[in-house]
Amino acid sequence: MSSFITLSRLTFFLVICFFVWSSSVELSSARRDSHWKHTRAASASLYDKKFKSKRPSKPSIPKSPSLPPETPAPPSKGNNVSPYAVFNVLDFGAKGDGNTDDTKAFEAAWAAACKVGGSTIMVPSQFIFLVGSISFSGPYCQPNIVFQLEGTIIAPTSSKAWGSGLNQWLLFSKLKGITISGGGIIDGRGSVWWTDYSLNDLADNEMKLIVPIDQNPQHNTSQIPVSNNELNGKMPSLKPTALRFYGSFEATITGITIQNSPQCHLKLDNCVGVDIFNMSISSPSNSLNTDGIHLQNSKDVLIHSSNLACGDDCVSIQTGCSNIYIHNVNCGPGHGISIGGLGKDKTKACVSNITVRDTIMHNTLTGIRIKTWQGGSGSVQGLLFSNIQVSEVQLPIVIDQFYCDRSICKNQTSAVALSGITYERIRGTYTVKPVHFACSDSSPCTDVTLTAIELTPLQETYNLYEPFCWKTFGELSTPTVPPINCLQIGKPPGNRIQSDHDYC
Numbered sequence: 001m002s003s004f005i006t007l008s009r010l011t012f013f014l015v016i017c018f019f020v021w022s023s024s025v026e027l028s029s030a031r032r033d034s035h036w037k038h039t040r041a042a043s044a045s046l047y048d049k050k051f052k053s054k055r056p057s058k059p060s061i062p063k064s065p066s067l068p069p070e071t072p073a074p075p076s077k078g079n080n081v082s083p084y085a086v087f088n089v090l091d092f093g094a095k096g097d098g099n100t101d102d103t104k105a106f107e108a109a110w111a112a113a114c115k116v117g118g119s120t121i122m123v124p125s126q127f128i129f130l131v132g133s134i135s136f137s138g139p140y141c142q143p144n145i146v147f148q149l150e151g152t153i154i155a156p157t158s159s160k161a162w163g164s165g166l167n168q169w170l171l172f173s174k175l176k177g178i179t180i181s182g183g184g185i186i187d188g189r190g191s192v193w194w195t196d197y198s199l200n201d202l203a204d205n206e207m208k209l210i211v212p213i214d215q216n217p218q219h220n221t222s223q224i225p226v227s228n229n230e231l232n233g234k235m236p237s238l239k240p241t242a243l244r245f246y247g248s249f250e251a252t253i254t255g256i257t258i259q260n261s262p263q264c265h266l267k268l269d270n271c272v273g274v275d276i277f278n279m280s281i282s283s284p285s286n287s288l289n290t291d292g293i294h295l296q297n298s299k300d301v302l303i304h305s306s307n308l309a310c311g312d313d314c315v316s317i318q319t320g321c322s323n324i325y326i327h328n329v330n331c332g333p334g335h336g337i338s339i340g341g342l343g344k345d346k347t348k349a350c351v352s353n354i355t356v357r358d359t360i361m362h363n364t365l366t367g368i369r370i371k372t373w374q375g376g377s378g379s380v381q382g383l384l385f386s387n388i389q390v391s392e393v394q395l396p397i398v399i400d401q402f403y404c405d406r407s408i409c410k411n412q413t414s415a416v417a418l419s420g421i422t423y424e425r426i427r428g429t430y431t432v433k434p435v436h437f438a439c440s441d442s443s444p445c446t447d448v449t450l451t452a453i454e455l456t457p458l459q460e461t462y463n464l465y466e467p468f469c470w471k472t473f474g475e476l477s478t479p480t481v482p483p484i485n486c487l488q489i490g491k492p493p494g495n496r497i498q499s500d501h502d503y504c
């Protein structure tokens with residue numbers, strides 16, 4: 001028995017020795033494996049021999065020592081083993097013809113990349129990959145993998161592919177140091193979903209504030225496309241998010257475009273340390289419930305230098321988020337940048353330290369908005385909205401503590417407490433109402449500061465309104481245009497002591 005153990009230990013030791021030796025041999029010549037902007041044939045021939053040999057189905061193509069020096073490797077975060085290992089999905093059988101289901105090839109490429117810290121999974125340009133629902137997931141994957149997206153990934157549009165509905169299409173889960181980069185496109189081909197709406201898809205509450213000239217409020221349902229479920233009996237009512245990151249640390253998303261998602265385009269939940277920049281989200285303004293970036297239970301998230309155009313919130317910040325910094329973003333069309341809806345179904349919500357600055361909003365429903373449901377608890381604290389240029393925005397500044405996307409919601413006393421909200425240098429044009437602050441009777445908004453607000457009306461097809469405030473306390477540190485006389489200066493009477501109720 002003990003000699004057997006000794007023997008197996010020895011074998012294990014020898015295997016490790018071989019592995020260390022072979023990877024150091026590989027390292028010297030690995031650079032030329034890194035050439036990733038190549039044709040299929042070239043990339044196949046450059047494929048790292050070591051990893052190829054692990055797949056008996058494919059013959060190993062020996063490297064030619066006469067290969068010319070190649071361009072530098074794709075960026076790879078510091079790691080130890082094989083920094084230049086590249087796994088091209090074409091080498092795993094992907095066709096990239098836009099018709100063949102390439103899901104299995106992507107899964108195989110991922111399985112290989114997962115084992116190598118700092119490796120790159122390559123989705124080459126000029127190919128269109130049809131990929132079904134897929135999970136790129138740890139927790140047993142090595143850190144710092146780069147998903148280099150240069151080509152296009154498209155989603156299936158047949159109802160069969162989606163079964164009874166899925167939460168997401170592409171999932172990156174439980175990874176450390178994951179990067180998605182490149183100039184490629186993730187296309188959810190969502191138009192087949194937008195025409196179907198279920199009770200999960202509801203109108204935006206702020207639509208009720210918009211009254212077209214000579215018409216009733218717009219919350220009339222003709223705004224919403226009529227369900228054609230009966231007509232084609234097709235897509236499931238649960239619509240997938242295009243790209244979702246779950247439980248990941250130190251993630252980077254850059255360069256790519258995510259377009260036409262069935263629902264939300266990019267969702268982060270339970271993530272810490274995410275850098276999103278130089279990316280685009282693109283969907284038509286009438287694509288129902290297509291949020292741009294949706295953040296939930298996530299901390300230390302940076303979103304900058306990006307264009308977000310969609311049919312719902314450009315960025316939606318939900319409960320459990322803190323230290324979120326958004327700057328140099330273009331938003332529109334869309335519903336603006338929103339915190340909430342928080343506190344739905346009497347839940348507790350906690351959001352703190354959110355900054356949105358140096359941002360342009362064009363042709364959006366709201367600019368910056370906080371929305372909470374009645375009956376919730378918890379708090380929103382420490383928000384800064386600075387230097388936001390709005391043009392043709394219906395409702396540039398909104399706090400709505402009576403959020404309700406059904407036609408009737410019961411009045412309740414409890415509310416998510418809002419405090420420490422600064423608006424400075426919010427400038428441009430609005431088409432309905434410059435400021436709408438509707439705070440809770442029992443829990444007024446406090447420490448709301450307005451500085452250098454300059455909003456001028458633009459008569460389009462809607463009735464124009466004066467600023468509105470209800471139970472909103474704070475200060476005006478400069479005159480505003482228009483005057484916002486409805487803000488109550490100072491603190492609410494009987495200054496509420498923080499209770500367990502709003503403790504976070």
Ligand SMILES: *[C@@H]1O[C@H](CO)[C@@H](O)[C@H](O)[C@H]1NC(C)=O
Binds near residue numbers: 221223
């Ligand atoms: C609903 O809005 C549409 C245009 O958006 C209008 O034609 C229709 O008359 C409205 N219906 C009601 C009941 O207001």
Ligand SMILES: *[C@@H]1O[C@H](CO)[C@@H](O)[C@H](O)[C@H]1NC(C)=O
Binds near residue numbers: 182256278
């Ligand atoms: C932004 O991403 C594009 C690809 O979409 C790339 O070509 C460009 O170099 C990137 N710019 C910066 C500043 O990173």
Ligand SMILES: *[C@@H]1O[C@H](CO)[C@@H](O)[C@H](O)[C@H]1NC(C)=O
Binds near residue numbers: 300323355
């Ligand atoms: C607030 O968030 C920013 C990042 O957006 C961070 O740098 C800062 O340290 C945070 N402040 C606090 C008090 O946590």
Ligand SMILES: *[C@@H]1O[C@H](CO)[C@@H](O)[C@H](O)[C@H]1NC(C)=O
Binds near residue numbers: 409410411441
């Ligand atoms: C709920 O409260 C608001 C503000 O106090 C009031 O305007 C509204 O009529 C109430 N709604 C119901 C259904 O009681």
